[in-house]
Amino acid sequence: MEQIVHKKLKVNGINMHVAELGQGPKAVLFLHGFPELWYSWRHQMLHLSAKGYRTIAPDLRGYGDSDAPPSPTSYTVLHIVGDLVALLDALGLEQVFLVGHDWGAIVAWWFCLLRPDRIRAAVNGSVAFQPRNPFVKTIQGYRDLLGDGFYMCRFQEPGKAEAAFASTDTATVIRTFLCTRDPKAAVMPEEIGLDLLFKAPVSLPSWLTEEDINYYASKFDKTGFTGGLNYYRAMDLSWELTAPWTGSQIKVPVKFLIGDMDLVYHFPGVKEFIETGGLKKYVPLLEEVVVMEGVGHFLNQEKSEEFSQHIFDFINKF
Helix, strand or coil: CCCCEEEEEEECCEEEEEEEECCCCEEEEEECCCCCCHHHHHHHHHHHHCCCEEEEEECCCCCCCCCCCCCHHHCCHHHHHHHHHHHHHHHCCCCEEEEEECHHHHHHHHHHHHCHHHEEEEEEECCCCCCCCCCCCHHHHHHHHHCCCEHHHHCCCCCHHHHHHCCCCHHHHHHHHHHCCCCCCCECCCCCCHHHHHCCCCCCCCCCCHHHHHHHHHHHHHHCCHHHHHHHHCHHHHHHHCHHHCCCCCCCCEEEEEECCCHHHHCCCHHHHHHCCHHHHHCCCEEEEEEECCCCCCHHHHCHHHHHHHHHHHHCCC
């Protein structure tokens, strides 16, 4: 880990922290999710750099040592993809292999859709591409499907989720998110405070250490969680701005991985969409779908070696 190089780059009007490892001619760009950091890709960076790849993992806008604009309107998918295009330009890279997980996967899908010329191939984890519904805004769609208590709906009001997260220490918040393995959709009636999430004791799995938790906590102690939550709060604005791409297909070679214990896999309709041709319709160059047995949401950390090998096996073909 000590050989990883850290730098700050000016991209798209913000300062972005970037971690890099490896000197190969082919580069892999890793995009993390919520509530995570570049650090979520530490295992993959070590694995792929040892095989001759240049690995790049930024703290996305709003996270870690990157700038965090205060307004949710600064967190649309167009902003985030804009940051990444500017990052590639700053690094002198015409094309990269793209790897995403959770929110990073959502951004990766849109990166592939908007700028396929910059992506050689992509490996996405946990969150399948969600085609834009031209008739219903994103958050209303989740309300219709899962009710007002669904966590994305409850994240919408500025300050409310932050207050719940502040009801305990940051390490407990991180531990709860990374270690909870309930595949049921995260729905809590509105009369129940979100702080209840952090009351139940959570044991640390073998794939996470106290040192890992403390690293995440040290960064979120400084930044708070508003930057990450603003991704959710910008979802409807992203829906408005991406209207021109309704029905568009992703024309990039893709491999998709998901755990069978992942709560996203059990959202209504998602399993059927992935397994009966819905995903392939919108991602015609989808080459492989891997459902990892007994694996939860944070599959790139829980099964780091296996996930890393899946990435290598796929991108090594290009």
